[in-house]
Amino acid sequence: MDYPMAPPQTGEGMWMGHPRGLMTLFFTELWERFSYYGMRGILVLFLVDAVRGGFAMDTATAAAIYGLYTSMVYLVALPGGWIADNLMGQRNAIFTGGVIIACGHFSMAVPTTYTFYQGLILIIIGTGLLKPNVSAIVGGLYPEGGARRDAGFSVFYMGINIGALCGPLICGYLGENINWHYGFGAAGVGMVLGLIQYRLGYKYFHTVGVMHHEDRGKFRLAARRLAVGIGALVGVVAMIALLRATVFHFTIQGFARGLGYFVIALALLYFSYIIFLSKLEKVDRHRVAVIFFLFIGAALFWSGFEQAGSSMNLFAERLTDRTFAGWEMPASWLQSVNPVFIIALAPVFGWLWVALASRRREPSIPVKFFYGLLLLGVGFLVMAWGSLYAANDGGPGVSPMWLVVTYFMHTLGELCLSPVGLSSVTKLAPRNLVGQMMGTWFMGAALGNLIAGLVAGQFETLPLPKLFLMVAILAASTGFLFLIFSRPIKRLIGNSV
Numbered sequence: 001m002d003y004p005m006a007p008p009q010t011g012e013g014m015w016m017g018h019p020r021g022l023m024t025l026f027f028t029e030l031w032e033r034f035s036y037y038g039m040r041g042i043l044v045l046f047l048v049d050a051v052r053g054g055f056a057m058d059t060a061t062a063a064a065i066y067g068l069y070t071s072m073v074y075l076v077a078l079p080g081g082w083i084a085d086n087l088m089g090q091r092n093a094i095f096t097g098g099v100i101i102a103c104g105h106f107s108m109a110v111p112t113t114y115t116f117y118q119g120l121i122l123i124i125i126g127t128g129l130l131k132p133n134v135s136a137i138v139g140g141l142y143p144e145g146g147a148r149r150d151a152g153f154s155v156f157y158m159g160i161n162i163g164a165l166c167g168p169l170i171c172g173y174l175g176e177n178i179n180w181h182y183g184f185g186a187a188g189v190g191m192v193l194g195l196i197q198y199r200l201g202y203k204y205f206h207t208v209g210v211m212h213h214e215d216r217g218k219f220r221l222a223a224r225r226l227a228v229g230i231g232a233l234v235g236v237v238a239m240i241a242l243l244r245a246t247v248f249h250f251t252i253q254g255f256a257r258g259l260g261y262f263v264i265a266l267a268l269l270y271f272s273y274i275i276f277l278s279k280l281e282k283v284d285r286h287r288v289a290v291i292f293f294l295f296i297g298a299a300l301f302w303s304g305f306e307q308a309g310s311s312m313n314l315f316a317e318r319l320t321d322r323t324f325a326g327w328e329m330p331a332s333w334l335q336s337v338n339p340v341f342i343i344a345l346a347p348v349f350g351w352l353w354v355a356l357a358s359r360r361r362e363p364s365i366p367v368k369f370f371y372g373l374l375l376l377g378v379g380f381l382v383m384a385w386g387s388l389y390a391a392n393d394g395g396p397g398v399s400p401m402w403l404v405v406t407y408f409m410h411t412l413g414e415l416c417l418s419p420v421g422l423s424s425v426t427k428l429a430p431r432n433l434v435g436q437m438m439g440t441w442f443m444g445a446a447l448g449n450l451i452a453g454l455v456a457g458q459f460e461t462l463p464l465p466k467l468f469l470m471v472a473i474l475a476a477s478t479g480f481l482f483l484i485f486s487r488p489i490k491r492l493i494g495n496s497v
Contacts, residue, residue: 018141018148018151018152018155019141019142019152019204020201020204021137021141021201021204021205021206021208022138022141022152022155022156023201023204024197024198024200024201024202024204024205025134025137025138025141025156025159025198025201026155026156026158026159027159027194027197027198028094028098028134028194028195028197028198028201029134029156029159029160029163029194030159030160030162030163030194031163031190031191031193031194031195031197032098032101032127032130032131032134032163032191032194033159033160033161033163033164033167034163034164034166034167034170034187034190034191034194035101035102035105035163035167035187035188035190035191035194036073036123036127036163036164036167036187037163037164037167037168037335037339038166038167038168038170038171038172038183038186038187038190039105039108039123039167039171039183039184039187040070040309040335041167041168041171041172041309041313041332041335042168042171042172042175042176042180042183042184042332043066043069043309044062044063044066044309044310044313044314044456045175045176045313045314045317045331045332046175046180047061047062047065047066048062048314049180052179052180053111053179053180053181054180055113055116058460059314059456059457059459059460060253060457060458060460060461061251061252061253061457062310062457063310063311063453063454063455063456063457063459064251064252064253064255064256064453064454064457065120065252065453066309066310066453066456067256067310067449067450067451067452067453067454067456068252068255068256068259068450068453069120069123069124070306070309070449070450070452070453071259071263071446071447071448071449071450071453072124072446073123073124073127073128073131073446073449074442074443074445074446074449075128075263075442075443075446076124076125076127076128077127077128077131077132077442078128078439078442078443079128079229080093080097080127080128080129080130080131080132080133081132081133081136081435083129083226084129084132084133084136086218086219086222086226087211087219087222087223087226088129088211089209089210089211090133090136090137090140090208090209090211091137091202091205091208091209091210092211093129093130093133094129094130094133094134094137094198094209095195095198095199096126096129097125097126097127097128097129097130097131097133098126098130098191098194098195098198099126099195100122100123100125100126100129101122101123101126101127101130101188101191102126102188102191102192102195103119103122103126103188104118104119104120104121104122104123104124104125104126104188105119105123105184105185105187105188105191106119106184106185106188107119107122108120108181108184108185108188109181109182109184109185109188110181111181119184133209135153135156136209137205137208137209138152138153138156139153140205140208140209141205141208154346154350157346158343158346161339161342161343161346162339162343163190164336164338164339164342165336165339165340165343166336167187167190167336168332168333168335168336169333169336170186170190171183171184171186171187171332172330172331172332172333172335173330173333174186175330175332176330176331176332177330240255253454253457256450256453256454257454259450260447260450260451260454263443263446263447263450264447266443267292267295267440267443267444267447270440271288271289271291271292271295271440274288274433275288275289275292280430283494284430286492286493286494287428287429287430287492287493287494288428288429288430288433288437289492290365290424290428290489290492290493291424291425291428291429291437291440292440293366293482293489294365294369294421294424294425294441294444295440295441295443295444296444296478297369297372297373297417297421297478297482298417298418298421298441298444298445298448299444299445299447299448299451300373300448300451300474300475300478301369301372301373301376301413301417301418301448301475302444302445302447302448302449302451302452303447303448303449303451303452303455303471304376304377304379304380304410304452304471304474304475305376305410305413305414305448305452306448306449306452307452307455307456307471308335308338308407308410309335310452310453310456310459311455311456311459311467312334312383312403312406313331313332313334313335314456314459315383315387315390315403315459315464316331316332316334316400316403317331318397319387319390319397319398319464320334320390320397320398320399320400320402320403321396321397321398321399321400322397322400323396329400334400334403334404334407337403337404337407337408338407338410338411338414341407341408341411342411342414342415345411345412345415346415349415349416364486364489364490364493365420365421365424365489365490365493366482366483366485366486366489366490367482367483367486368416368417368420369416369417369420369421369479369482370479370480370482370483370486371412371413371416371417371479372413372414372416372417372418372420372479373413373417373475373476373478373479373482374413374475374476374479374480375409375410375412375413375416376409376410376413376475376476376479377471377472377473377474377475377476377479378409378472378476379405379406379407379408379409379410379413379472380406380468380469380471380472380475381468381469381472382402382405382406382409383402383403383406383464383468383472384464384465384466384468384469384472385402385465386398386402386403386406387464387465387468388465390464421441422441425437425438425440425441426438428493455467455471
């Protein structure tokens with residue numbers, strides 16, 4: 001079941017010096033991220049709202065739902081990639097995923113509890129099909145690889161951040177100022193626009209992402225495995241629901257904590273097996289150990305960074321003065337600050353690493369992780385400082401610049417850690433385990449999002465300076481551990497990476 005590569009395109013098949021198919025994928029990902037970040041920007045605000053038709057939840061429950069949702073989006077990317085590779089092909093998986101995402105947003109636009117949760121589940125499933133396979137097709141447009149493919153991914157990354165910038169502005173305005181469900185519906189409209197232009201652009205992909213089922217036996221076997229997997233998942237969900245109703249009566253927060261422990265145990269067992277029991281060469285086992293350290297660093301980084309949509313979103317709504325000349329800015333608009341900084345600074349960091357490398361002064365992988373975690377910690381120190389002046393008594397609130405500065409620091413940290421970690425995993429992974437090692441990276445992001453939701457649930461129970469200071473100390477301490485052990489980690493990496 002191979003995926004034929006498109007031949008290099010020239011002349012009329014080009015867009016900004018790249019294959020024309022990149023334009024289609026650029027706007028597909030732009031609209032998908034528009035829908036994701038637009039809905040995410042108002043999700044917690046809707047859940048805690050008790051005045052304008054929200055669910056009037058306590059912060060702990062709302063943040064746990066947020067953490068479960070954002071973590072599952074990353075976890076289902078693993079089966080989503082498998083389904084594309086074995087059953088649908090990447091091109092069909094993207095379109096099917098987009099349709100499911102749009103249905104999810106439109107389901108949330110209907111003001112009932114059932115349709116809300118149904119919508120969240122649909123978005124999780126659809127994102128799992130779409131997200132990992134868009135990147136795969138981008139790579140397939142460049143069969144020659146090299147710097148041209150890297151440049152193509154840089155253009156593609158801009159589409160992601162333009163969508164992340166615009167989504168909270170439009171969905172946030174509609175949701176906070178008019179009706180929450182209009183904001184959810186606008187996210188669905190954005191996904192539909194992405195689907196339309198994606199379908200019109202099929203011809204520019206040539207044969208990239210099309211699956212040819214030459215071996216029908218393998219196809220039927222994959223279909224049976226998928227059916228068994230779905231059946232097992234339904235059984236597990238039914239068992240959990242039965243246990244909750246009859247025996248344990250656990251809360252949403254308890255379930256989120258349990259899922260976190262499960263992900264941690266799964267990661268420990270998997271890495272332990274690969275490092276100590278597999279038949280890999282010694283150098284490969286050492287590099288898998290490095291990937292395990294990167295997994296820990298990434299999970300802790302995202303556990304702080306992803307509070308942008310939860311604790312910091314609540315801080316923006318309740319404790320920030322957003323009034324300008326008599327007009328109050330929607331709290332969710334501050335979710336667009338990070339993509340603005342990413343768009344502005346990503347080229348600067350790309351140039352910086354190349355310039356330092358040419359002088360043999362580029363920081364090593366663990367040192368870059370140190371910078372990323374330290375900057376995350378500095379951002380939360382700013383939040384801890386700002387929250388000292390925030391009074392939860394209906395007063396005017398603090399300046400939004402506290403959040404802007406925090407997001408600036410977090411963006412610097414993201415640019416030090418996220419692309420570096422992603423690239424490092426692909427370089428360090430043993431050749432026959434690249435897909436699995438990338439899965440562990442997604443697992444780290446999922447765990448981080450889950451922890452972020454649980455930490456944000458303390459928004460109303462812990463003094464905010466203490467909450468933000470605790471996150472700052474944890475992030476910075478982890479960063480310093482990467483710095484202290486940078487030389488041993490470099491020795492495990494070896495000289496060929």
